[in-house]
Amino acid sequence: MYLTIFDEVVRILHNDYSGCVDKEGWDNPSFFRDQIKKLNVEENSDITFVQIVQDYLLDFKDLHMSFKYTGENKNTHYDVGFTVRRYNDLLYIVATGKENRVKPGDAITALDGIAITDLVGIHKRRLMEKEAERENWNDILSMYNSASITDEAGNRFDIDLGKYEKEPFQPEYSLEEITEDTLLLKLTDFMNHDALLKLISDNEFLLANRKNLIIDVRVNKGGSDLAYFELLPYLFDGEVIDLKSFDDGVMLTNCTNRNVELRTKFLKNAFSTLEDAATRNQINMMINTLEENKGKGFVELDFSDMEESLLLKTKPGPENIILLTDVYCGSSGDSFVEICKNSTKVILMGRPTLGLNDYSNLAVMGWDNKFELWYPTTKLSKVDEGKGMSGVGIQPNIYIPWSPDHIKQDIDLQKAFEHLQYLREYSC
Incomplete structure (x- = not known):
């Protein structure tokens, strides 16, 4: 088998x-x-x-x-009960889940007695990244039995690494007034289109009447690009946003028989969960276009029937918009950040996004209700020109390097407020 x-x-x-x-x-x-x-x-x-x-x-x-x-046995859904981020030669614990023997700010100096600098070389293939702040160590931690730790007071101790059932991801779509003229919008993914649409429609007045908006997508697990279209009109100047004008290449879809069958099945499942009529119509057009090109291999799909949906009429919105980004923002999160970077009202602050979209639009192949392979079916032509985003992500306008100081205070948000204060003084 x-x-x-x-x-x-x-x-x-x-x-x-x-x-x-x-x-x-x-x-x-x-x-x-x-x-x-x-x-x-x-x-x-x-x-x-x-x-x-x-x-x-x-x-x-x-x-x-x-x-x-994906079977009933959930042994693959376990972790060590905390997450880390590397800074220089140490792995700093940035958040804890079910593991209560450590706390944020503690530093791991070795795993199974192997120094972190040596582990970087050992796991180079899995880490992939060139910058320490972009590395993902969470799966690597589960490969080891013990960790040597130094806490913030300088005390050293070892722990046997535990095995805890992963806590389910809790999405957050929230908008709050953090000052009388500044809003904070947090979007952890673009998976629930109807919830995002409701959030925006419920807060039209605030979006139209507050001077500043900070959007936090430092953690954004992606979803569907269609989910954030209703937000874009508040983020751009001018009368119309032409989304097609932001493309610096073409998207090629590998329209093999398997891919078309799997993608249409995926889209039809998404269709059944949506209430918004415009989005349902766009998905229908995507399905029809895919089926028309079944078996043709790599094709630049003709979405001319959808061009009207790519012209968005702007709405009154904040004058100053800061987008907080990090490596934990990917897929549709990448797309959102890349589009917003074209707005003269938007400043990107933080660290580059994950950069997943050179190859995207996933298909899901399953076996025996136990295993699933998720793999991309589209490719951006700019990859062939050496302009891809893999390993580099979408670059911020103002780069804020990550350090252990971020664990105790929200330095990115502080920098955002400092920038808004600068804009306020500059405009006077």
Whole structure:
């Protein structure tokens, strides 16, 4: 069973994945096939199989791709109960979940006695990033048994790393007045279109009558680009926003039979959960366009029927808008930040986004209601011109390097207020 699934994963990556041409020869499936042959199906090696396939996917250096276990056994949904971020030669605990033996601000100096500087080299393939503040160590922590820790008072101690069921992600779509003329809008994803639409419609008066707006997408797990379209009219000057004018290339869709079938299924499921008529119409047009190009390989899809929806009439909105960004913002989060950067009213502050969208628009292939492969089906042509965002993200206008000081205070928000004060004084 495992070999059959793995061989199909390989076929998808070699034929259906939108990076299949660009990354031909990057992978070594035979190495991982040999590992899978050693698994005993009767011993329930599902978790080990998932880990092997996840390791194989690293060959493609695409953070938009994943292999997941979705069965009843939730052994893959565990972590160490806290998250970290690297600064120089230490891993700083930035947030805690179910692990109560550590606290934010504590620093990990070693895992299983191996210094962090050595671990960077050991896990270079998995970390991928060139900058410490962009690295994701959460899965790596689970590979080790113990951590050597120094707390803020300088006390040193070791702990055996625990195994805790992951806490479910709690989305947040909120808008609040933090001063008499400044709003703070927090968007942790673009998955719930109707909830975002309601938030915006319920707060039209505030958006139209407050001078300053800070938008926090430092954590944004993506979703659908259509979900943030209702917000854009408040963020731009002029009469009309022409979204097509922001494109600096074309998007190519790998319209294999498999991709069209999986993408249309995905879109139809999304359609059934939406109430907004305009969005439902746009999804219908996407489905029809995909089906018209089924089996044609890489195609620049004709969405001329949707061009009217890409012309957005602006609305009265804040004069000054600051967008707070970080590496934990990706996919549709990347897209939102990239579009907003074209507005003369918007200043990006913080750190570059994750940068997932060179290859995007995911399809989901499942097996036996136990395993799922999520992989991109579209590619931006600017990748061929060396202008892709992988590994670099969308760059902020004002870069704020991450440091352990961010753990105790919201330095990014402080800098945003300082910038608004500067604009206020400059305009007087």
